[in-house]
Amino acid sequence: MAPPYRGLILDFGGVLTTRMRLNGEAFERSEGLKPGEYFAALNENPDGVAIYAALEVGEATQEDWNRVVGGILGIDPTNLMQRALANLRPEPQIIAAAKRARAAGVKVAMLSNSFGIEPYNPYVDKGMWTDFFDAVILSELEGVRKPSPLIYQRVLDALELTGPECVFVDDHAENLPPAETLGIRTVHHTVDPAGTAALLDALLLDRAPA
Incomplete structure (x- = not known):
């Protein structure tokens, strides 16, 4: 049976990038x-x-x-x-997992409490802007930030998916419960990108962790 998840929602700083x-x-x-x-x-x-x-x-x-x-x-x-933010780098193992998921037909979104985008756009600078994602939801543009439940609903609407169809990864535990109230499967990313990437493969691609 195919995995039930059709969407992957990723935080920027500390998930898609190295540790803040x-x-x-x-x-x-x-x-x-x-x-x-x-x-x-x-x-x-x-x-x-x-x-x-x-x-x-x-x-x-x-x-x-x-x-x-x-x-x-x-x-x-x-x-x-x-x-x-000069020493922040893309996290290659998480990005690779996101690319594998997207190649398999999973919609991928970035959901970030914004660092601002003018005059310096960190998302463009770190190579993570709209071309890589099916949706980009920035709190600055939405007028609401995590952990407000409203911003999680905004990303679901942008992906045209329901909560139970999605997985959300964040490095701040306090940002997870509001997503869970919408039925989203949450993953608390801490200091092990390899472990998080393996879990995403298991959830999204039905690959058992090694």
Whole structure:
């Protein structure tokens, strides 16, 4: 019997790419920041948290983010998002699994809380834009971000599939339950791209993991 899943939904940062934490640590080193300083600016500083949330839903520009985060860190804000993501790389094993699925007739979508697309478009820069996917759903363009259930419904609508027909992969556990409420099969990607790729093969191509 053929596998039941007809759609694959993939997060960008940390799934389709290498780990966000490793990228952030490399950025700290390149900018001469203290270990953990960049993460604190994004996740603990109230202004940093607020500007990232606003950027993700299109209420702030990438240049606003550059200015605010650069000010918090005391570094040059010019092209800051591009510098901050400079060490992020496509994750070859996940991309290969997505290509295998698509070749087998599975629709593939990217669902990302946006980093902004102007003046720097990280999705184009990392080689992951519309040509690779059947649908691209960015929170900035949708005006809503994960984990809101609405954005998961938007990607289902774009794929013209139902929740039980789809698999969703994200590296943040808190983004999974809202997808599950729509019947989507979820996969929590952690630090093992080979394991996640094997699981996707098993789910989408009916290949038993080695």
